[in-house]
Amino acid sequence: xxxxxxxxxxxxxxxxxxxxxxxxxxxxxxxxxxxxxxxxxxxxxxxxxxxxxxxxxxxxxxxxxxxxxxxxxxxxxxxxxxxxxxxxxxxxxxxxxxxxxxxxxxxxxxxxxxxxxxxxxxxxxxxxxxxxxxxxxxxxxxxxxxxxxxxxxxxxxxxxxxxxxxxxxxxxxxxxxxxxxxxxxxxxxxxxxxxxxxxxxxxxxxxxxxxxxxxxxxxxxxxxxxxxxxxxxxxxxxxxxxxxxxxxxxxxxxxxxxxxxxxxxxxxxxxxxxxxxxxxxxxxxxxxxxxxxxxxxxxxxxxxxxxxxxxxxxxxxxxxxxxxxxxxxxxxxxxxxxxxxxxxxxxxxxxxxxxxxxxxxxxxxxxxxxxxxxxxxxxxxxxxxxxxxxxxxxxxxxxxxxxxxxxxxxxxxxxxxxxxxxxxxxxxxxxxxxxxxxxxxxxxxxxxxxxxxxxxxxxxxxxxxxxxxxxxxxxxxxxxxxxxxx
Amino acid sequence: xxxxxxxxxxxxxxxxxxxxxxxxxxxxxxxxxxxxxxxxxxxxxxxxxxxxxxxxxxxxxxxxxxxxxxxxxxxxxxxxxxxxxxxxxxxxxxx
Numbered sequence: 121x122x123x124x125x126x127x128x129x130x131x132x133x134x135x136x137x138x139x140x141x142x143x144x145x146x147x148x149x150x151x152x153x154x155x156x157x158x159x160x161x162x163x164x165x166x167x168x169x170x171x172x173x174x175x176x177x178x179x180x181x182x183x184x185x186x187x188x189x190x191x192x193x194x195x196x197x198x199x200x201x202x203x204x205x206x207x208x209x210x211x212x213x214x215x216x217x218x219x220x221x222x223x224x225x226x227x228x229x230x231x232x233x234x235x236x237x238x239x240x241x242x243x244x245x246x247x248x249x250x251x252x253x254x255x256x257x258x259x260x261x262x263x264x265x266x267x268x269x270x271x272x273x274x275x276x277x278x279x280x281x282x283x284x285x286x287x288x289x290x291x292x293x294x295x296x297x298x299x300x301x302x303x304x305x306x307x308x309x310x311x312x313x314x315x316x317x318x319x320x321x322x323x324x325x326x327x328x329x330x331x332x333x334x335x336x337x338x339x340x341x342x343x344x345x346x347x348x349x350x351x352x353x354x355x356x357x358x359x360x361x362x363x364x365x366x367x368x369x370x371x372x373x374x375x376x377x378x379x380x381x382x383x384x385x386x387x388x389x390x391x392x393x394x395x396x397x398x399x400x401x402x403x404x405x406x407x408x409x410x411x412x413x414x415x416x417x418x419x420x421x422x423x424x425x426x427x428x429x430x431x432x433x434x435x436x437x438x439x440x441x442x443x444x445x446x447x448x449x450x451x452x453x454x455x456x457x458x459x460x461x462x463x464x465x466x467x468x469x470x471x472x473x474x475x476x477x478x479x480x481x482x483x484x485x486x487x488x489x490x491x492x493x494x495x496x497x498x499x500x501x502x503x504x505x506x507x508x509x510x511x512x513x514x515x516x517x518x519x520x521x522x523x524x525x526x527x528x529x530x531x532x533x534x535x536x537x538x539x540x541x542x543x544x545x546x547x548x549x550x551x552x553x554x555x556x557x558x559x560x561x562x563x564x565x566x567x568x569x570x571x572x573x574x575x576x577x578x579x580x581x582x583x584x585x586x587x588x589x590x591x592x593x594x595x596x597x598x599x600x601x602x603x604x605x606x
Numbered sequence: 607x608x609x610x611x612x613x614x615x616x617x618x619x620x621x622x623x624x625x626x627x628x629x630x631x632x633x634x635x636x637x638x639x640x641x642x643x644x645x646x647x648x649x650x651x652x653x654x655x656x657x658x659x660x661x662x663x664x665x666x667x668x669x670x671x672x673x674x675x676x677x678x679x680x681x682x683x684x685x686x687x688x689x690x691x692x693x694x695x696x697x698x699x700x701x
Binding site for chain 2: 327458
């Protein structure tokens with residue numbers, strides 16, 4: 121049962137081979153047995169999950185069903201879910217019970233999916249290793265000394281270890297794709313504006329985008345069908361025709377033009393990851409694709425640009441945490457200013473404070489033009505590189521990350537080294553393009569390698585087709601970590 | 607890049623982040639490294655390039671001027687650190 125695809129689970133539920141309550145309990149038992157080791161979940165609420173499962177069973181009995189009715193989905197703890205503790209991985213929100221549902225949560229509720237629990241994440245989604253979480257780091261199911269990636273590391277680990285049927289994530293600079301790559305699962309960041317940000321706790325609003333994390337491209341398509349859609353409560357939600365993201369899964373890849381950016385295969389890429397990516401490209405050629413050499417000349421600037429723009433937006437977004445209306449308040453203070461300063465100093469972790477400092481500085485008087493405005497101008501150059509590239513190819517491919525999962529604590533003391541692990545993912549967010557990562561083999565240390573597929577704006581259905589066809593002729597996406605019984 | 611320790615204190619004050627001397631020293635060292643990374647940006651010629659603030663070229667939607675939210679004060683104040691009779695309590699700011 122645990123190795124089933126979402127379509128198979130849906131069929132089992134509709135044919136009464138298993139009930140939603142039984143399936144939910146199966147996962148809850150696994151979580152009870154394995155979560156103490158992996159720390160993938162921050163909050164489990166059996167009773168709330170089972171209430172949804174019982175309701176789903178009623179719907180299933182009445183045949184009023186959707187593909188995901190009754191299926192237990194793990195939700196990244198960045199999504200407000202009414203009645204659920206929603207922490208965003210922070211002490212600041214460690215006691216926050218969300219009084220409303222995020223749009224993404226509403227969408228899953230609407231189709232009768234079960235919220236299985238809230239997954240661990242880097243604090244306020246700021247991190248690439250899950251080590252900035254106030255609730256402790258998540259461990260990579262493939263090797264418990266390695267990081268799962270971040271910031272959606274809890275979701276990635278939960279999917280990888282079969283502690284849920286599928287999960288949600290968010291991606292501001294690679295936070296879906298990088299942990300998906302490091303944990304050997306599939307993850308998709310849609311075009312900016314496709315999934316509503318309503319109720320998704322803000323980090324860098326012009327870059328944040330939610331997306332699905334699962335075992336296969338087919339699963340991702342079903343999940344995206346639920347998550348996507350216009351929502352007037354997010355001013356950047358796009359008004360578009362409803363799409364079936366699974367519509368092109370079975371199209372052949374004859375004639376597909378794959379762009380390989382030379383910058384993604386240059387110095388800094390480890391040999392074992394390069395080898396795995398080259399092998400997957402060879403597989404695509406067998407499927408009828410052709411390869412085009414392209415260049416994204418400004419992509420090297422994406423890290424400096426990102427580390428100006430994202431902290432600038434974050435410093436503004438996180439100014440709301442003042443210890444007045446909700447969130448942590450310091451126990452002792454002398455006056456209002458002191459209350460703000462102590463509450464924020466005690467409630468935020470080191471990485472969050474570091475980014476608030478960077479953001480406040482680059483937005484401060486006298487530095488705005490040199491940093492913030494210059495970064496916004498280079499952002500346009502980076503986006504234009506992609507526009508040029510897509511004149512020559514249909515999708516862009518390369519590694520998701522320069523190495524396989526690094527060890528816990530390895531990059532903790534050096535923020536810059538940590539930031540560089542997102543070198544291949546950040547440009548996609550700056551441009552607002554869709555990007556995904558799928559399992560593409562293993563590195564020399566036996567840890568998963570992710571193949572990144574970048575599409576043109578709104579080309580998710582094609583990307584899912586490209587990923588699905590690869591998953592029909594390879595089995596990397598079906599591999600399960602050693603020591604994880606299924 | 608000449609970020610001084612005084613700049614660190616100034617920025618911390620602007621951001622309302624309390625900071626000990628030790629924390630300010632550490633922040634100073636780390637921020638210098640990070641701004642070293644960011645400095646690469648300064649050499650790029652961006653004359654005539656329009657700043658890109660957003661991924662999609664869209665303008666803000668307007669909605670009809672009608673009430674869409676109803677009062678849920680009790681629900682929302684349940685998350686507040688300190689309230690009294692429907693008001694948020696903070697330290698006295700007016701003598």
